[in-house]
Amino acid sequence: MAHILVADWDEIERVALWTILQKAGHDLLFAKDGKQAMEIWEKKPIDLVITELLMPELSGLRLIREIIDREPGARIIALSLVNADQLDLAEDFGAMRILYNPVKPKTLLNAVEEVLKGFRPRKEPWRER
Secondary structure (H helix, E strand, O other), rough: OEEEEOOOOHHHHHHHHHHHHHHHOOOOEEEEEEEEEEEEEEHHHOOOOEEEEEOOOOOOOHHHHEEEEOOOOOOEEEEEEOOOOHHHHHHHHHHOEEEEEOHHHHHHHHHHHHHOOOOOOOOOOOOOO
16 A cells, blocks of 8 residues: 555546545545645655646646655656646656546556556555654
8 A cells, every 4th residue: 555645736636536546545645736745745755646737836847846856766647638748848857657637547547556566565654754
């Protein structure tokens, strides 16, 4: 079981992602924007970040850059319904997978499994960093 942080400004999208991911048995945290996601990431041990690229406060691209600057091996999946250029930038900044929104449940779960490949669950409960 991985600790996954999902950042998306759209509540409907957050619920849709929760519906897909909770079935896989992961612990989930949600953020309504990049700034809130960064605050959570700094306080909790996060194994995977899934982020929409267009968000207020701190964009998903900026979020990816901030996380990768602090932890170069961080696991990140970028989502967007904008355009390929934004997703290409996300990949350049360090996202391990890029997906177009709306994403099909099987596609998202396969991407999560692929990005977490080789992942070992933490034995201790979530703790403050």
